[in-house]
Amino acid sequence: MSAPDERRGTAPGGGRFRVWEKGSGPRVGYFAGLLGLPRWLPFLDALARTRRVVAPSLPGTPGGADWEDLDSHLDWALASGDAWFGAGLDGADLIGASAGGALAAEVAALWPRSVRRLVLIGPLGLFEPSDPISDVFAQRPGAYAPLVSNRPAEVEAYVRADSNDANEVVEWDIAQQRTRNAAARYLWPLGDTRVRRRLPRITCPTLIIWGDDDRVMSRAYATRFAEAIAGEVKITLIAGAGHMADFDQPQAVAEAVEAFLAR
Template identity: 30%
Template sequence: MPSISTSERYVWTYVGNLYVKIWAPPADTNSPSTAPIVLFHDSLGSVELWRDFPEILALTLGRQVIAYDRPGFGRSYARTDTLEADFIINEAAGAFAAVRSELEIEDFIAFGHSVGGAMAAVCAAAFPKQCVALITEAAQAFVEDRTVKGIRDAEAVFAQDGQINRLKKYHGEKAQWVLRAWVDTWVSDEFQHWTLNEILPRVTCPVLAIHGEDDEFGSTAHPERYTSLPKGPCVMELVQGCGHVPHKEKPDIVNGVVREFLTRYVG
């Protein structure tokens, strides 16, 4: 079986270092003109929490896959400040821009899970000539009652003895900040009116929205919003018997759908 090569590096910003990991397919299946896939992790996520999914993507698609830890997450620099309410829209000019510049990324495919899907959409809108496809997975497009309830339920679980250690495994001493950044932002009064209504019409590339039918953090109204765009082909894939993490719960389905979508609309 062909092997995937991996490399790690840190990208310097004026605040601190961002951790980046790259999965490269065998040389005979990749070419300099093949747009890499950039992964945007979820609210509690990190590079390592993607587990083997990036490797499988790189091998299946013959494309380079790039993932990075946002500031305050994983192996990137720690944060002690309050997460800004406009953190989603800031991603395009912030961490993503730094990674894109350092790695000299031209064309790219934006692939985001959960809030990372919203960030991927923002980046697709910010770089319309360079983003050749947008793939969202369990992504939110607005604040829904189900989302807030899911976050409150998760907060109660993490409050139990020892549960925060699940986050410390991936975020170390940053775990508490990661949890509070997620909960306190999404349930705040200031954030309740957040939507991507102004951003999504600026996305011009093909869009694939993957969503589990049993997603505890969002109804199908979210993928419907992502695939109701006036420009570019839009495809919605509802995965049966699946919750909030399709690439973990139904990896074969996700890989197949992504491969079919990119083969048809990107080449």
């Protein structure tokens, strides 16, 4: 797996953020989940075989713009739009995973003509009291990775610093904490971003991908998204995958996404 190209995107107001991209073909944007994108992922590498994969860092995530002043869901939706347009993705396909899925849905809803096709991988954003999602922000030590993934040891390695330099380790750890802090800002306390009322504005064809072993949210949430989105929606279950389906089963998810985007 070779490193992606790196450049800077600019948001209105001057906020700068990291954009990673790789591959050739039609552009597809990627909004990462609760852990941000501290490293390039096998899933994105698989997609890059047929696509130009463009991953702008969302505010607060590694490489992302400042997030401390983003108070409301409107602020977060607009900042997500800034990442989308600032990375030059207007008119492209969009993939959002988990927390990034909630924000990808906002972009597709607010700028429906800007997103060609939408893929949501285990998106957060809804909360049904009779079918509560797990509290990803209240987990005992060591319990988070097994909750979100079927490959917990690899998740822990994914967010662990790989350096002998003490300062680099400190900066890395702070960046991972900041990612969680920022996600909690727009997801606290329930994970309900009120995106439900905006889903009918999504008119593009949409693929919803769900790990068949997702322990954060029940499969019924896929149906809830599907029923509220105005465009045509397909739901695909991924065998052997938890909440981080693209992390757990990168090849299977990449194949499902490629097939959907090629239509």
